[in-house]
Amino acid sequence: MRRTRDDIREQLLGAALVEFGAKGFDGASTRSIAQRVNAHQPQINYHFASKEALWAAAVDHLFALLGDELADLALPGGPEDPARLASAFAEAVRRFVRFAAAHPELNQIMVHEATEDSDRLRWMVDRHVRPMYEAIRAVWQRLRAAGIGAPIEPAMAHYVIVGAASLPFVNAPEARLLTGAEPTDRAWVESYADGLVATLLPGASGRPVRFSS
Amino acid sequence: MRRTRDDIREQLLGAALVEFGAKGFDGASTRSIAQRVNAHQPQINYHFASKEALWAAAVDHLFALLGDELADLALPGGPEDPARLASAFAEAVRRFVRFAAAHPELNQIMVHEATEDSDRLRWMVDRHVRPMYEAIRAVWQRLRAAGIGAPIEPAMAHYVIVGAASLPFVNAPEARLLTGAEPTDRAWVESYADGLVATLLPGASGRPVRFSS
DNA sequence: GCCTTATATTATCATCCGATAACATGAGGA
């Protein structure tokens, strides 16, 4: 009995993302990933070279999806109306929150890997994380120059934003137990995004707040 | 050649925390934990019943340390001067940030476990996380009632606060690569705590900000 | 100084893992 599928690569990638996100690289097993899509474990070594290569392909795929989601943002580059800059930034945060909810695997994998230095971490940081980091830093710097946004260094603002935006979805199983709510529900996600934007940019939905220092 | 130590239990606990924080439960190996303190792997099964029991003892130990750190906060219980409530809350956030920097293992373990439902997760949530969650919820509710704090539901505020406060320390290896700074440096930690407090309570260090909704 | 008991050390087992080899099968071209 032989089963052939032409989308087996994509199916394995999707299963790998879920498994790596939930269990981390070490906790995930290639046998269990294959089983998720009714495939055999050696098919992973056939379609990808190794467990590591599967992981890298899955991460590449996921960051590409994130890139698509944020591609047409066009955060204004030159000196601009602060209000327009703030609303563009708010939109970026909202999209990032939505993506974190729809694809928790990305931030789960980030957090599983970033707890220890490793080749995988360095690869992911150099290839995917640094561009995002630099973009957030640049926008935050301009928000602060415009007197919007709390007095916090751009590098630190990055961690406030990413940490806050991703935790309820990274820890969705915990959030379900703790709050009784389903953090991936559309309404929950939008409400969380609203709250986060209001926290980061208290002046954006009303009169602007100017920080003294 | 036989080696005897009366603090072997504590040494194993400390090594286990580092290992579980860095690699997660599955990625950690009892051999490597024992090796960190020049002990033999079966000593773990002797002094603790199993790998799981070691993990639980380590988590208990760590949450006890956090409890000590936050014990004397005495967040005012009755109706109070909003400014005093805000400053007590700010102090709680600062302490939590300092603890997250000094003991990244706690939030690392949380995040490793919370990506998937499991008995370990449920045990940790019921035993340790829920009390903290309820405390943050209650304080945030009163901050909002006092017109301080962004318009975000208390349950969601919990994730904003914990996510933001812990990420640069949970992901310290990533933060070192990304920012070039050492996130556990005293100055960095204090600056991060300042920035987070300023973000959460924009009115706390100057004229208060009142949110319309 | 012996004896008991707690703990350290060594040896070993069953299980699981990632990888690879060996084999089977089916689709497409000549």
Add this chain to the structure above:
DNA sequence: TCCTCATGTTATCGGATGATAATATAAGGC
């Protein structure tokens, strides 16, 4: 029609892991 080659399937290997049994050794009571 047959041959080739890509891919599915099965079997198996070496290595690591958690647990436990077996043994060794030191400390403390008498």
